[in-house]
Amino acid sequence: MASSAVPGVPWIATWDSERSSTVLLEATPGMGLRWFNEGPGDRDKRGGLWARKTQRIGQGKAEYAGIHPRRQPAAMEYLLCQVCGNTSSVTPEGALWLEPITPGDPLLPYSTHPPACLPCAIESRDRCKRILRTGAHVARVANPRPWGVLGTRYEIDASGRLVPGEPAQVGYDDPAVSWVLASQMVMYLDGMTEVDLDEEYARYLATDPEVRPAATRSTPRRRRPSQSACPADTTPAAQCPVRPGPDRPVRRTPVCSHTPTCPRADAPDADAAHPISTCFEQGWTVLCNGVMTFDDTGEIHPDLTITPPRRDGFTNAREKTAA
Known part of the structure; x- marks a missing residue:
């Protein structure tokens, strides 16, 4: 963080x-x-x-x-x-x-x-x-x-x-x-x-x-x-077999503890995961799968890839389900 x-x-x-x-x-x-x-x-x-x-x-x-x-x-x-x-x-x-x-x-x-x-x-x-x-x-x-x-x-x-x-x-x-x-x-x-x-x-x-x-x-x-x-999914980088470097940023996807399990960060419905932190003033929400969503429907994923804002009339998968 x-x-x-x-x-x-x-x-x-x-x-x-x-x-x-x-x-x-x-x-x-x-x-x-x-x-x-x-x-x-x-x-x-x-x-x-x-x-x-x-x-x-x-x-x-x-x-x-x-x-x-x-x-x-x-x-x-x-x-x-x-x-x-x-x-x-x-x-x-x-x-x-x-x-x-x-x-x-x-x-x-x-x-x-x-x-x-x-x-x-x-x-x-x-x-x-x-x-x-x-x-x-x-x-x-x-x-x-x-x-x-x-x-x-x-x-x-x-x-x-x-x-x-x-x-x-x-x-x-x-x-x-x-x-x-x-x-x-x-x-x-x-x-x-x-x-x-x-x-x-x-x-x-x-x-x-x-x-x-x-x-x-x-x-x-x-x-x-x-x-x-040091659980296996959160082992410090100093003990990891793959050492961090310029091409391997130290960034891990959180492990979801919800039942049923929330969608993974690379799933098509990733933005339907459970929100864990929200800042209304800045317009962003962090989901439990590590995805950060924005009010304009843009997203940043744990691997630092960016999804541009969508213009399909829906803000996220949760609103699509509700609709």
């Missing part, structure tokens, strides 16, 4: 040019919140409804204390570095987590901080004002998994109006999550092992420079305990 982070500003931080609105937020009594024009990118696969905020990285002034409600959960879901937005550091021991907690306090298993890559972890430790003030725990997490959301809990008052309440941290298995407009994902850090950041970075620097970027670009995604650290 390409990053558009600005050097010196965390990728998940907000900018003062990014706008949010709840004008289209509605509620159904007994069911919960919804967007009036809700799309596939507004609700995660566990049922959490996410706040809307435009994405204008680098425009205006950085708000270091702000957390973007779409970039933060993306960093959690795909184990991206919260600072640079590229893949985080993952070893057989797990993903790297840097928790700004006062040393001596217990390292709690719940976190709203996404993982980090080693260079950014070193930079954060040496430059982040909060970490310089309080210190930080550094740990490898073998099985990080989404637990719930942090957001604003809403309720319907006596007059029938939808009113915001206090911030709430709610698990996905709690029925109350349907009344929370999520702004941050809460991760359960299962299988934590505290490590020494300097030792981790020294091993990183000892890695072959030609292998290091490739291994970083293809970091394994979050896995279940029963899976190995």
